[in-house]
Amino acid sequence: MVSQQISLSRVQSKKPSRTKRFPNADAILYHMKERNSVQVFVAKIVLCKNKPVTIGRNPKCTYVLNEALVSGTHCKFNALPSGNGGIQVSCTDMSTNGTQLNGYKMNKTSMIVMDGDILEFPFLAGHRFVCHHITRDPDAQPLLLPEQRNAIQNVGPYVLTSHCLGSGSYATVHLAMDPAGCRQLACKTIKIKREQDCASLMKEVRLLQALNHPNINKVVGNERIGKSLHIFLQLCTAGDLYTYITTQPGFCVVEGEAKYIMYQVLKGLRYLHTRNISHRDIKPENLLLLTPGPYPYIQIADFGLARPKSYQETLNVAGTVSYLPPEGILALDNNHMGYVGMPSDCWSCGIILFIMLCGRNPFDDGTREEDSRWLLSGRGSSISDDDDESQTSTRTENHVKKRIVRGIVEFKDTVWEGLDEAKSLVLDLLLPDPRQRATVFKAFDHTWFSREAAELEREYGISVLGRVRNAGKPQLTSDGIP
Secondary structure, X not given: OOOOXXXXXXXXXXXXXXXXXXOOOOXXXXXXXEEOOEEEEEEEEEEEEOEOEEEEOOOOOOEEOOOOOOOOOOEEEXXXXXXXXXEEEEEEEOOOOXXXXXXXXXXXXXXXXXXXXXXXXXXXXXXXXEEEEOOOOOOOOOOOOHHXXXXXXXXXXXXXXXXXXXXXXXXXXXXXXXXXXOEEEEEEEEEOOOHHHHHHHHHHHHHHHOOOOOOEOOEEEEEEEOOEEEEEEEOOOOOEHHHHHHOOHXXXXXXXXXXXXXXXXXXXXXHHHHOOEEOOOOOHHHEEEOXXXXXXXXXXXXXXXXXXXXXXXXXXXXXXXXXXXXXXXXXXXXXXXXXXXXXXXXXXXXXXXXXXXXXXXXXXXXOHHHXXXXXXXXXXXXXXXXXXXXXXXXXXXXXXXXXXHHOOOOOOOHHHOOOHHHHHHHHHHOOOOOOOOOOHHHXXXXXXXXXXXXXXXXXXXXXXXXXHHHOOOOOOOOOOOO
């Protein structure tokens, strides 16, 4: 982070050393100003992990820009671990006039700033900020300015970029622009192998597009082009819960933060379950963060395995083994057996709550030393993935399956001392019998939540519903109803 406020009137145009002065930098914003048709270097703004940097006219900003058309706090930058060993830079526009990213206007929204991206302030001619990532993913591409990148693709009213946010056997996800909405989106592209598959996909998309809740990642639109179905989703710029937890001291979070995160997850699931929809793949990787830092705003994402009429039993096992309930494990190994989706979602919540509080999965090996924490085995792969498994991973998975079916939860870690109410809720959510397992409604009534219900709802109203209102979207109640 820049160690002192910098005013343009006090900056020399000589470019300082790139690394020696800023050994802890994860990314750098180069402030450039046009003089006599030439871009002249003005200053470096250093971004470090988990240290927000603000730019604006207010003297309290990290970087002061004394220009009349610049807002008091114009924008805020965050550098966060990407989960792949690199860095993800986000910029939140907080201004009146907006911020331009590679020529696209962004207003009152957060955006991902890639290596080589250019930010400008409308009506402030000649000023630009070029972002350079220093901490990079191992497979990151060389720095390319916007004009050097692969051609963008117009898909309906949206613009699809070449920047890949993730990929799997089912779909690829790219960064996209919504020029009319002045925001970035995520675009999930699914290759349609058979025409009869398209009708089923479109039925699922229409189901998801009708969902409207602050804690559910919103499907904004969809476009069919040839053999590709493009699904445009609300973009979350602060990573996922997996990355967030694994970068915390001890690989866990404090009780109050775990409670606030689970409170949001259960709100989203309550909305789904009330509509007889189950997610069937609840895990930290599918819980996205809209805001960086402690007590984040959470959204449930990746509904590729969601199922309507989830009160009915299904023979199609879906999800990730480490988060499957006993009945799901038994159905996985016995084709004639089925299981119900909603109790499975509640079981997954119990696993996540356990992980958040002590840093390991309750059904991995018995001690922290033996299993080297839940995270070292990597992110969980959904059963529908086509990845080949080694003999070692198969043995480990079979061991986890046996422990899940046994259903014995042990609280050996010292962190559980004094967390009796949290332990009680974990046990209610991890009851082996799905008929006895706590539902989302019973979980909300548990004393772990009810004792602080007013405080939780007040914080939720400020940080979640307040953000929705400030974004100019329809005002929602806590259940997502306008």
